[in-house]
Amino acid sequence: xxxxxxxxxxxxxxxxxxxxxxxxxxxxxxxxxxxxxxxxxxxxxxxxxxxxxxxxxxxxxxxxxxxxxxxxxxxxxxxxxxxxxxxxxxxxxxxxxxxxxxxxxxxxxxxxxxxxxxxxxxxxxxxxxxxxxxxxxxxxxxxxxxxxxxxxxxxxxxxxxxxxxxxxxxxxxxxxxxxxxxxxxxxxxxxxxxxxxxxxxxxxxxxxxxxxxxxxxxxxxxxxxxxxxx
Amino acid sequence: xxxxxxxxxxxxxxxxxxxxxxxxxxxxxxxxxxxxxxxxxxxxxxxxxxxxxxxxxxxxxxxxxxxxxxxxxxxxxxxxxxxxxxxxxxxxxxxxxxxxxxxxxxxxxxxxxxxxxxxxxxxxxxxxxxxxxxxxxxxxxxxxxxxxxxxxxxxxxxxxxxxxxxxxxxxxxxxxxxxxxxxxxxxxxxxxxxxxxxxxxxxxxxxxxxxxxxxxxxxxxxxxxxxxxxxxxxxxxxxxxxxxxxxxxxxxxxxxxxxxxxxxxxxxxxxxxxxxxxxxxxxxxxxxxxxxxxxxxxxxxxxxxxxxxxxxxxxxxxxxxxxxxxxxxxxxxxxxxxxxxxxxxxxxxxxxxxxxxxxxxxxxxxxxxxxxxxxxxxxxxxxxxxxxxxxxxxxxxxxxx
Ligand SMILES: [Zn+2]
Numbered sequence: 001x002x003x004x005x006x007x008x009x010x011x012x013x014x015x016x017x018x019x020x021x022x023x024x025x026x027x028x029x030x031x032x033x034x035x036x037x038x039x040x041x042x043x044x045x046x047x048x049x050x051x052x053x054x055x056x057x058x059x060x061x062x063x064x065x066x067x068x069x070x071x072x073x074x075x076x077x078x079x080x081x082x083x084x085x086x087x088x089x090x091x092x093x094x095x096x097x098x099x100x101x102x103x104x105x106x107x108x109x110x111x112x113x114x115x116x117x118x119x120x121x122x123x124x125x126x127x128x129x130x131x132x133x134x135x136x137x138x139x140x141x142x143x144x145x146x147x148x149x150x151x152x153x154x155x156x157x158x159x160x161x162x163x164x165x166x167x168x169x170x171x172x173x174x175x176x177x178x179x180x181x182x183x184x185x186x187x188x189x190x191x192x193x194x195x196x197x198x199x200x201x202x203x204x205x206x207x208x209x210x211x212x213x214x215x216x217x218x219x220x221x222x223x224x225x226x227x228x229x230x
Numbered sequence: 231x232x233x234x235x236x237x238x239x240x241x242x243x244x245x246x247x248x249x250x251x252x253x254x255x256x257x258x259x260x261x262x263x264x265x266x267x268x269x270x271x272x273x274x275x276x277x278x279x280x281x282x283x284x285x286x287x288x289x290x291x292x293x294x295x296x297x298x299x300x301x302x303x304x305x306x307x308x309x310x311x312x313x314x315x316x317x318x319x320x321x322x323x324x325x326x327x328x329x330x331x332x333x334x335x336x337x338x339x340x341x342x343x344x345x346x347x348x349x350x351x352x353x354x355x356x357x358x359x360x361x362x363x364x365x366x367x368x369x370x371x372x373x374x375x376x377x378x379x380x381x382x383x384x385x386x387x388x389x390x391x392x393x394x395x396x397x398x399x400x401x402x403x404x405x406x407x408x409x410x411x412x413x414x415x416x417x418x419x420x421x422x423x424x425x426x427x428x429x430x431x432x433x434x435x436x437x438x439x440x441x442x443x444x445x446x447x448x449x450x451x452x453x454x455x456x457x458x459x460x461x462x463x464x465x466x467x468x469x470x471x472x473x474x475x476x477x478x479x480x481x482x483x484x485x486x487x488x489x490x491x492x493x494x495x496x497x498x499x500x501x502x503x504x505x506x507x508x509x510x511x512x513x514x515x516x517x518x519x520x521x522x523x524x525x526x527x528x529x530x531x532x533x534x535x536x537x538x539x540x541x542x543x544x545x546x547x548x549x550x551x552x553x554x555x556x557x558x559x560x561x562x563x564x565x566x567x568x569x570x571x572x573x574x575x576x577x578x579x580x581x582x583x584x585x586x587x588x589x590x591x592x593x594x595x596x597x598x599x600x601x602x603x604x605x606x607x608x609x610x611x612x613x614x615x616x617x618x619x620x621x622x623x624x625x626x627x628x629x630x631x
Binding site: 011 | 559588589590593598
């Protein structure tokens with residue numbers, strides 16, 4: 001049984017981020033993989049899981065979520081081998097420190113050597129990243145600039161938008177994956193959803209699953225790479 | 231305030247531009263003139279609102295409908311920006327068009343402070359705050375903070391605030407203002423206020439009320455529903471509306487409460503607003519290529535949630551989604567809409583972002599049909615839910631049946 005936990009949706013769900021849990025669970029289910037999707041509220045005890053999903057949040061809720069996760073033994077779950085897929089503020093929270101408002105600096109979860117500072121401008125718009133030769137399309141809306149320490153690979157190279165710093169987007173460190181593309185990025189990129197799913201259950205690949213999501217991915221790639229909207 | 235020559239000229243220019251712009255094929259003639267007028271005389275709105283009794287209406291959802299209900303309930307044709315042009319230029323245009331001593335003006339949430347300052351409203355209606363177009367608007371909590379600054383300031387000290395007691399963000403904003411009338415319009419949307427706007431701790435809810443351990447809590451309402459009756463202070467009104475949906479009953483409750491505060495007999499007003507059938511094309515049945523459709527506008531998760539609940543299970547549904555400037559470029563919010571209630575039904579997906587919609591619905595277990603164009607299907611009226619520009623497109627393409 002694959003257990004997926006969507007972490008604190010009431011704090012980390014600004015941009016429909018709950019969509020990622022739905023997409024993963026549904027893609028597993030339709031292939032006959034037994035799956036349980038838990039929405040872990042901030043009042044609940046944090047369930048142990050194979051895969052944790054961190055969404056984006058507004059400033060106050062982001063800080064509270066870090067505090068709650070630190071106290072809930074999240075770091076222990078990750079060092080025991082749980083996988084993490086984080087978007088937007090979720091990426092910032094995984095690092096050692098982040099600044100959200102003004103110059104105040106807050107301590108992150110420290111699971112990834114990453115420091116987020118406030119960028120001079122907010123990045124709002126389409127984000128396209130090349131991940132090992134495949135395009136990842138999404139949308140970003142954040143004010144951070146993130147730099148990573150050694151031993152951390154970026155998730156991919158920015159083709160359009162800003163991501164971490166205008167050059168790279170997100171990170172991949174062991175079973176911790178993150179991107180600045182917020183909200184339901186896995187809905188827009190079915191191939192990435194399947195890559196996350198395959199990693200979570202320890203398979204090399206999954207059998208194909210045809211759906212309208214493939215047409216969405218194709219239409220967004222065409223639109224964003226200016227190949228003309230269909 | 232004495233009108234200076236500059237102000238008089240500004241008014242004349244607003245009239246001239248608004249007369250000319252629809253004829254020149256530019257816009258509907260509600261904003262262009264106002265902008266030019268404000269450029270000539272920045273205090274134009276203040277001057278135009280002077281000596282009028284003003285009701286301002288703001289909030290994420292229901293502004294245009296509530297404004298229309300107040301205008302109808304007030305009677306005698308008050309000045310109003312009833313097409314939804316809700317920034318200062320649209321408000322100026324509305325006041326230039328009408329010499330009525332009464333004005334009901336819709337205000338964009340982000341412009342509320344400026345609107346209050348300029349119009350010195352007798353009543354400010356605070357409907358609700360929820361996520362809408364986050365790629366260009368500020369975060370919803372920051373908006374609540376800004377409202378709070380307005381409501382407790384000297385600018386609003388002579389205004390009565392008619393506020394939604396069920397919305398924690400609105401209560402956070404209005405709590406502490408000197409004159410508040412709390413209303414309880416029916417709502418099922420709580421996703422934008424699960425953590426306390428004051429302290430971010432989790433909000434607690436029971437069937438009757440919400441509260442937080444920090445002390446922020448649902449105030450007692452003096453306007454509410456008791457069965458089908460609206461109760462406003464000590465007046466009880468059996469309310470039957472031409473507009474559908476429980477959310478419109480809530481809008482009517484708030485509208486009547488606002489009217490009571492400017493001395494209108496709310497029972498008489500309720501009969502007038504009950505006859506409103508359509509608001510700026512919304513709820514109207516029109517024909518698109520021979521197909522009768524009922525056009526419904528929903529722009530964000532809270533709005534969609536309210537509309538989806540009001541659609542009969544035997545109705546055919548089309549949904550049209552765009553993500554142009556006026557809609558916000560990011561349709562991620564589709565995943566915050568509880569489309570799961572359509573599971574087992576078939577929905578035709580339209581608009582620029584029909585694949586985003588179809589994918590969302592597919593994951594919700596809803597049957598989808600990704601329509602390339604509108605083709606008449608049936609004699610029955612189809613409910614069409616559309617977001618902002620998709621709605622405008624449909625309205626423009628449609629004719630009276
Ligand atoms: Zn609180």
